[in-house]
Amino acid sequence: MARERCNPGWKLSVETEMVRSNLKFALRGNHPPRPLVPPIYNSSTYELEDVREGEELSNTSSKNGYLYSRCGNPTVDVAAETIACLEGAEGSLLFSSGCAAISxxxxxxxxxxxxxxxCQPVYGGVNATVDKILVKLGLEVTYIKGNSLEEYKKAIKPNTKILYGETPANPTMSILDVEGFAALGKAHPQLVTMIDATFASPYLLQPLKYGVDLVMHSCTKYIGGHTDLLGGVISFASKEHGEALTATQIYLGNNMSPWDAFILHRSVKTLALRMDRHSENALKVAQFLQDHPKVEKVYYPGLPSHPDHELAKKQMRNFSGMLSFELKGSMENGVTLVENVKVISLAVSLGGVESLVCHPASTTHCDSYVPAEMRKAAGVTDTMIRLSVGIENAADLIKDLEQALDKVKI
Structure with a gap:
């Protein structure tokens, strides 16, 4: 029908031809093109065959076509379905950011x-979303220290609806028993279990396979992997949860753009290669830091000294590229280190191909996100440094840390 409307039966004016030119297709041969890479569908809206089709597609649960890009876009759907395959999910939804997905x-x-x-600690943006917005809307919240299943169990009330976990935790790298977490949720039918597995990526950990209801990733981090997009994803185990989330997303309008989805889909193709290299490098860096006389403690689940090492080994394919460590002495020593690295960049965020270092207490978990007393109770000290280990040569990263540590006075 769209083709027929291109030729209404009379000669159109130049102005009209210019506007309607997008409906004319110049194809080579007798078949439409079949691109190996899915194209970017930048269209905000889609032409309908008839009114009945518009009525059907206006139902938020319909997936039989496209009406308006806030309600669904082909490029976004390709990327979402790819991540759903990685997660072993019923489906996935892509959002404009990780915080948009969580909220x-x-x-x-x-x-x-x-x-x-x-759990506590949790990403500082989650703290801020909960305490500054959701609590004001009447949501009751309990934070538990660490990832103890016993503490989760104690905190459950008759009106509890969500159990929220994070593994590995940001920035202490503690590991949640995903299978036990899922079982706890199943024992209370009114609960929805949700895990943020951003630090692991879908390649290293798939919580849905253990019975968790929802898994979230900031696509800005490992899945995107190149520090050039913002996004979030929620993958769900049941169709009912997917339909409920789809409706909320459409009403809030916080879906991912086609361009970001295109970049994301490209990045997923190298996720396994990158995560293997991130993990390999991080273990070497963690071993170096663990033996350094100016380092008080290293938090990396790949080290046998990590209290959750065996649990991480059981449920993760590898240990990721994220680690934290504490220097001996004061916060000033940490400042000295992060301001003197030359290969590693001082920046927030994580999961990109380049190595990044930050000081959580003054950035990702600063007072405006996480109250100081809560931060300290969760084990996020003023001397803690968080390191996102990239895919550079590990020897260069170690040499960079070594020269920066030389400038630290204990």
């Missing part, structure tokens, strides 16, 4: 008067 989940499955249990 959509929380507002979908909890309302005013409901209760939610979260």
């Amino acid at each position: 959509t989940c929380m507002t979908t499955f909890a309302k005013c008067g409901d209760h939610m249990v979260l």
Whole structure:
């Protein structure tokens, strides 16, 4: 029908031809093109065959076509379906950021008067979203220290609707028993279990396979992997949860753009290669730091000295590229180190091909995100340094840390 409308039966004016030119297709041969790489569909809206089709597609649960890009876009759907395959999920939804994905989940499955249990530490942006927005809307929240299943169990109330976990935890690298977490949720049918597995990526850990309801990733990090996009993804185990999340996303309008989805889909193709290299490098860096006389403690689940090493080994394919460490002495020693690296960049975020270092207490977990007393209780000290190990040559990264540590006075 669209082709027929290109030729209405009379000669169109130049102005009209210019506007309608997007409906004319010049194809080579007798078949439409079949690109190896899915194209970017930048169109905000889609032409309908008839009114009935518009009525059908206006139903938020319909996946039989495209109406408006806030409600669905082919480029975004390709990337989402690829991640769903990685997760072993019923489906996935892509969002404009990780925080958008998390807030959509929380507002979908909890309302005013409901209760939610979260681990502590948790990404500072989650703290801010919960404490500065959701609590004001009437959501009751309990934070538990660490990832103890016993503490989660104690915190559950009759009005609890969400159990929220993070593994590996940001920035202490503690590991959640995913299978036990899922079982705890199943024992309370009113609960939805949700895990942020950003530090692991879908390549290293698939929580849905253990029975968790929802898994979230900041696509900005490992899945994107090149520090050039913002995004988040929620993958779900049940169709019902997917339909509820889809409706909320459409109403809030926080979906991912086609361009970011295109870049994301490209990046997923190298995720396995990158994660293997990140993990290999991080272990070498962690071993170096563990033996350095100016380092007090190293937090990396790949080290046998990590208290959750065996659990991480059981449920993760590898240990990722994220680690934290504490220097001996004061916070000033940490400042000296992060301001003197030359190969590693001082920046927030993580999971890119380049190595990044940051000081959580002054950035990702600063006072405006996480109150100081809560931060300290969770084990995020003023001397803690977080390192996202990239895919450079590990020897160069170690040499860079070594020269920066030489400038630290103990």
